Amino acid sequence: MQTTPAYLPSGSTLRRRIAERLFFLGPVLILAIETSGESGLVEIMNAGLHSGYTFLWVFAIALIYKFAFAYGIARYTLSTGKTIFSGLRSIPGPRNWEVTFITIIYILEMAAYGGFLVIAGQFLLYLIPIEIPIHWIALITLGVILLLLWKGSYERLEHVILGMVVILFIGAIFSLSALNVPFLEVAEGFVPHLDPKHYIEIMALLGAVGAGLNLLLYSVWLHEKTGGIPCTHDLPEKMRIVRSDLLIGFGLIALMSFVFLGIGASYSDSVHIGEGISSAYTVSVHLFHTIPYAAPVFIFSSFILLAGAVLSGIDGRARAVCGILREAGGVQIPPKKLYRLILVGFSAIIFAAVFIGSPEYLIKNVSAIASILFAIIGFALIYIDNNLPQGHRGSRLWLAVMAVGSGIYLLVALLEEDTILSFGIPLMERLAIFLFILFLFVRSDLALAYRKGVATRTDLLWLILIFGALSIYGTFRGYNVESVIVSFKDIGPIIAGIIGGPIAGAAAGVIGGAYRYSLGGWTALPGAVATVVAGVLGGVAARRWTLTPLRLAILGVGAEAIQILILVPLLTLGAPHTEVLDVIRYTLLPMSVVTAAGLIMYLQIEEQFKRTVDMKDLISWVRQEIDPDLESDLEKP
Numbered sequence: 001m002q003t004t005p006a007y008l009p010s011g012s013t014l015r016r017r018i019a020e021r022l023f024f025l026g027p028v029l030i031l032a033i034e035t036s037g038e039s040g041l042v043e044i045m046n047a048g049l050h051s052g053y054t055f056l057w058v059f060a061i062a063l064i065y066k067f068a069f070a071y072g073i074a075r076y077t078l079s080t081g082k083t084i085f086s087g088l089r090s091i092p093g094p095r096n097w098e099v100t101f102i103t104i105i106y107i108l109e110m111a112a113y114g115g116f117l118v119i120a121g122q123f124l125l126y127l128i129p130i131e132i133p134i135h136w137i138a139l140i141t142l143g144v145i146l147l148l149l150w151k152g153s154y155e156r157l158e159h160v161i162l163g164m165v166v167i168l169f170i171g172a173i174f175s176l177s178a179l180n181v182p183f184l185e186v187a188e189g190f191v192p193h194l195d196p197k198h199y200i201e202i203m204a205l206l207g208a209v210g211a212g213l214n215l216l217l218y219s220v221w222l223h224e225k226t227g228g229i230p231c232t233h234d235l236p237e238k239m240r241i242v243r244s245d246l247l248i249g250f251g252l253i254a255l256m257s258f259v260f261l262g263i264g265a266s267y268s269d270s271v272h273i274g275e276g277i278s279s280a281y282t283v284s285v286h287l288f289h290t291i292p293y294a295a296p297v298f299i300f301s302s303f304i305l306l307a308g309a310v311l312s313g314i315d316g317r318a319r320a321v322c323g324i325l326r327e328a329g330g331v332q333i334p335p336k337k338l339y340r341l342i343l344v345g346f347s348a349i350i351f352a353a354v355f356i357g358s359p360e361y362l363i364k365n366v367s368a369i370a371s372i373l374f375a376i377i378g379f380a381l382i383y384i385d386n387n388l389p390q391g392h393r394g395s396r397l398w399l400a401v402m403a404v405g406s407g408i409y410l411l412v413a414l415l416e417e418d419t420i421l422s423f424g425i426p427l428m429e430r431l432a433i434f435l436f437i438l439f440l441f442v443r444s445d446l447a448l449a450y451r452k453g454v455a456t457r458t459d460l461l462w463l464i465l466i467f468g469a470l471s472i473y474g475t476f477r478g479y480n481v482e483s484v485i486v487s488f489k490d491i492g493p494i495i496a497g498i499i500g501g502p503i504a505g506a507a508a509g510v511i512g513g514a515y516r517y518s519l520g521g522w523t524a525l526p527g528a529v530a531t532v533v534a535g536v537l538g539g540v541a542a543r544r545w546t547l548t549p550l551r552l553a554i555l556g557v558g559a560e561a562i563q564i565l566i567l568v569p570l571l572t573l574g575a576p577h578t579e580v581l582d583v584i585r586y587t588l589l590p591m592s593v594v595t596a597a598g599l600i601m602y603l604q605i606e607e608q609f610k611r612t613v614d615m616k617d618l619i620s621w622v623r624q625e626i627d628p629d630l631e632s633d634l635e636k637p
Contacts, residue, residue, distance in 0.1 A: 034308075043205060073218055079392040081231075102320075104592070120302075171304070172301065210257075214313065442605050468510070469492075471490070486591060492508055496508035505538045514528065523568060560592040561592065
């Protein structure tokens with residue numbers, strides 16, 4: 001006999017059916033707000049401004065694929081009672097590599113949220129009768145969002161989002177009615193057309209339309225809604241309900257995306273985008289002069305959409321990172337307290353990003369990087385689905401859509417090599433020799449002495465010299481971006497600190513920092529000091545933590561954040577404000593990713609060597625204790 005899961009309301013048959021139909025709609029609407037607001041006012045409107053309706057075919061591909069993606073996530077969550085992040089941890093390979101990089105992306109995306117709030121402040125400022133600095137509006141909005149989230153109540157979040165959805169739907173229909181949509185041009189936009197000049201734009205749109213890695217957050221909200229209770233008795237029926245709810249949610253996403261694209265396309269020939277000004281804001285000002293009755297509705301709806309995206313995005317990412325830290329990172333802090341600590345950390349990043357400027361640059365770069373990882377996660381979702389019980393797996397159609405969609409995402413990423421090069425892959429290539437030296441070091445007598453705890457002062461000196469030299473190599477093999485050296489110089493001192501303690505890390509940092517300072521430039525001093533700080537951080541982290549890929553990733557990102565967000569502004573007080581902001585924009589992302597990746601690779605080399613040594617010790621013990629003659633027998637021909 002089939003039973004109703006405990007998380008569904010009871011009552012009469014009609015009432016229960018209505019409740020079931022509406023029960024799963026809440027997480028979908030939260031997802032719709034989050035995905036519509038993340039890049040709709042930036043990537044999609046910019047696409048309309050520059051290319052009209054040309055890329056509607058990209059919209060169709062993105063929405064079909066991401067609908068299937070969300071549907072697969074829902075099936076896993078309802079079937080197992082776990083979030084998709086638990087499933088990703090089951091993927092073969094280095095331990096927790098998937099959730100580690102997702103966590104890094106989620107943290108970096110907080111900088112983009114600072115851009116969202118700046119744009120939202122521009123909108124609201126145009127509607128209020130008094131003059132208030134835009135940054136103040138952005139920070140006040142952030143404060144209100146924190147107050148709404150501080151309790152950690154999913155029910156409160158769902159109620160607030162429902163009100164926002166109603167406002168947005170009315171605003172979208174009203175704004176669309178004010179546009180003169182050229183239906184022939186719209187129809188032509190669904191015909192695929194590839195131009196090498198547009199690969200970066202296509203890739204960004206694939207990540208922006210329907211969002212990317214934030215689709216994984218749907219699992220978090222669905223898990224909160226169901227209380228983590230698996231649906232084992234009537235999963236097919238519940239998935240039919242989820243499918244209809246997802247159609248509603250993705251219908252709203254499609255509507256909002258088309259509105260933003262249409263507004264951008266309608267004013268592509270008459271709007272001049274000023275430097276440092278949001279294109280969405282510029283178009284809105286133009287709307288006031290051309291369609292006065294529609295502009296206030298659009299502007300207020302845009303503010304609500306951006307605020308809703310930040311509200312839901314912070315909540316979902318905080319819940320996801322909280323779960324990842326507790327499950328994969330072994331953090332023992334109570335969930336509610338950890339959730340609030342993450343909120344505070346996210347708010348600090350957003351606060352700093354509000355004053356960085358150029359929000360569209362941040363959003364576009366993070367979106368492009370996330371789309372690469374998103375394609376890989378698409379294949380991972382197929383693997384996870386295949387491990388579900390036979391009756392809970394996806395259909396052949398679902399598998400086909402997921403396989404083709406994930407392949408398209410990877411193909412577009414590989415077509416434009418310059419796109420990948422722009423985000424730190426050159427440093428990854430130059431990191432190869434560094435990793436080869438690490439491979440040799442791990443197998444050396446010096447590393448063995450530190451493993452056994454018998455290292456001498458001479459060993460300490462050699463450790464400092466080796467990793468100080470590697471820090472110099474990291475600077476030497478860096479590359480210039482706007483007269484600033486983008487490098488991986490901090491990896492050497494951090495590893496020296498991990499192996500030999502804070503003193504060893506600091507000393508290796510002094511060697512690498514001295515070389516960086518000798519090269520000169522207005523960022524020479526903060527670059528040199530940061531290398532020493534990184535070495536100390538490595539030593540402190542090794543003494544306080546059991547090192548895991550996730551914790552090393554946090555250490556790498558944290559070391560670069562201290563350098564770029566704190567030391568550069570603090571130690572270059574005489575430098576022009578715009579140049580400091582350029583350094584932050586150009587260096588934070590690639591250096592954080594490469595440093596984190598280098599530290600994780602070091603841990604993998606170390607653990608692989610230990611497993612090899614342990615296996616050799618086991619074989620030796622078996623030979624000596626069980627069959628002393630085994631070794632001589634094996635050596636016989």
